[in-house]
Amino acid sequence: MIIAAFLMCIIASLDVALHLRHVLDIFVGLNNSNSKSVIAALNDTSSWINVMKMACYVAQTFVGDAILIHRCWIVHGRNGLVIILPILFWLGFTACGVMTLYIQATSDTMGALLKAKSIMPFITSMLVLTLAMNVLTTGLIVYSPWKIQKPWLNTRSTFTLRSPFSALLILSLESGLIYTVSMVILFAVYMVGNNAHYGVSNAIVQIIGITFNLMITSVGHGNHAEGGIAPPNSFMSPDTRNEDIKPPTLSTGWR
Known part of the structure; x- marks a missing residue:
């Protein structure tokens, strides 16, 4: 986890630095002797700096x-069968990402290269695979605490957000949902041919790092008890938190 956190920080910082360098080169370093206009320079997606920015997106998504x-x-208890399909999606995304970088780096075409017929199938496949992987893994992660919590909920007359596993359920859902929604937006704007996909794809490089650290930060703030485990009465309603708690028995339905 520490290595992954450092990698994401380096990749996200490099992406920001590349964008800054690109803007400075075009709007500050561009002079009258340069034959390229500002628009042409921005659209030159085969330039090394644009290739590196695409590499940052592929690398950050990979991690x-x-x-x-x-x-x-x-x-899921280190069950390898659960992650077979997500791994296949992940490997497919990696292959499409490498092909996208290769075509972009070796192409002599300027302009809307990301919409060219030679590269569009790989970018589309890349977005579909990572989106499918995100939806599948997020659903599997959310299902696990829900499955554990369900027997406890069956013993309650009403649903409560203070059940022992509801905090974990909500945290897992919202941390994965941010990334998934961002991918849905990116896929939508790219398929309709809107130039907004440039901005959204650049934002996702930062969003991936945020969602990675969101769960760690949230759990760290909540683990105020000794040993990093929240006390049992922290899941109860305020009016019953200070009451005496009877030891759990089989008849109470507690897990």
Whole structure:
């Protein structure tokens, strides 16, 4: 986890630095002797700096999806069968990402290269595979605490957000949902041919790092008890938190 956190920080920082360098080169370093206009320079997606920015997106997604698969594997008790399909999606994304970088780096075409027929199938496949992987792994991660919590909920007359596993359920859902929604938006704007996909794809490089650290930060803030485990009465309603708690028995339905 520490290595992944450092990698994501380096990749996200490099992506920001590349964008800054690109903007400075075009709007500050561009002079009258340069034959390229500002628009042409921005659209030159085969330039080394644009190739590197695409590499940052592919690398950050590669690391983020790997961590998501690892979390799914841990949540399901290190059951390798659960993550076979996500791993296949992950490997397919990696292959499409490498082909995208190769075509972009070796192409002499300027302009809307990301919409060219030679590269569009790989980018589309890349987005579909990572989106499918995200939906699948997030669903599997959320299902695990829900499955554990369900017997406890069956003993309650009403649903409560203070059940022992509801906090984990909500945290798992919202941390994965941010990334998944971002991928849905990116896929939508790219398929309709809107130039907004440039901005969204750049934002996702940062969003992946945020969602990776969100669960760690949230759990760290909540683990205020000794040993990093929240006290049992922290899951109860305020008016019953200070009451005496009877030892759990089989008839109470507690797990």
